Amino acid sequence: MVQRFLRSMASTLPGLAALAGLALLGQWASGFAGLPGPVLGLAAYVALMAAVPGFARATQAGAELLLKILGALITPAAVGLALHRNELASEAGRLALIIVLSTVITGVVTAYAYKALRRWGAGK
């Protein structure tokens, strides 16, 4: 069992190393491009997988692992909300209303925009 665990961890290493390298590369490039470094790294990752299909196979275990533990990586940010508790407490009612209304508007507009664009595309 330990051996299987070690083998599965080892299979994630090339992917983790490649993704860390791409994130660093993106960070470096963000100075010129004006976009967040990790997002530039993401674009480079997609381009590399499209150019070299073997790259997707070699890195997928690492990428899947990171996506699987994403919730744990985000948890500290949710805990960090407590640092803003005074500010949030004074705005709680208004903030709730803004989030509800804006989320409904965004979801409904997206669904209807997709329907309209799909119909328009089919009719062309």
Added chain:
Amino acid sequence: MTESLVTGLTIVGGIAATALAYWTAVRISGLLRQHPLANPILIAALLILAGLIVLRLPVASYMHSVEPLRWLLGPATVAFGLPIYRQRALLLSAGKALIGALLIGSFTGIVSAVALARLFGVSTNTMQALTTKSVTSPFAIAIMERVGGPSELAAGLVILTGLVGVAVLPACLKRERERDPESYALAMGMAAHIVGNQHVARVAPQALSIAGLALTVAGLATTVMLPLLWGWLIG
């Protein structure tokens, strides 16, 4: 020497506590049949806060101890390239309508949040954090670090938005849910990101790939759009 040992142990303790809290939260969420309000991130955060209160430890020192987890958010954001690559056929076939709708949705998400924030008069800090409420947390943090906004507040509001989205959108898009799962999944992925994806996996699994694509493309669209709109919206 002693100081670096204490720092090392604090980091190990913070990361281990986060891993344990998240593992417990996933199990609790499973026991509650993944109810939208039983979000593992929310439960894990509440467990950690309860632990900090019991142990009388300040939140700021916990945040300092888990800094290495924040470094991993960069590679985790890059990893979103994998679902995009896997869904490239869908992206090409649904193409213009899908991307067009997500661009409109991203713009609507940003502008509606700022307009409502101005209407209801919240602080500038909160208004800045609200601009990324419709993208998943790693994107929100990356964008906030880029534009100089409050990243922790933004990431927290992202999670609240996801919970609100799965609580209210199903009632607003009832007809789409029954007759047009593609539009429904796109709207849920756009407006409620990861929590919306989890909801689509349960109620319309045939359209899950659309919701996953919406989550990532919306993150990319907001990343490009927001820095361009920042001065106009926030200034």
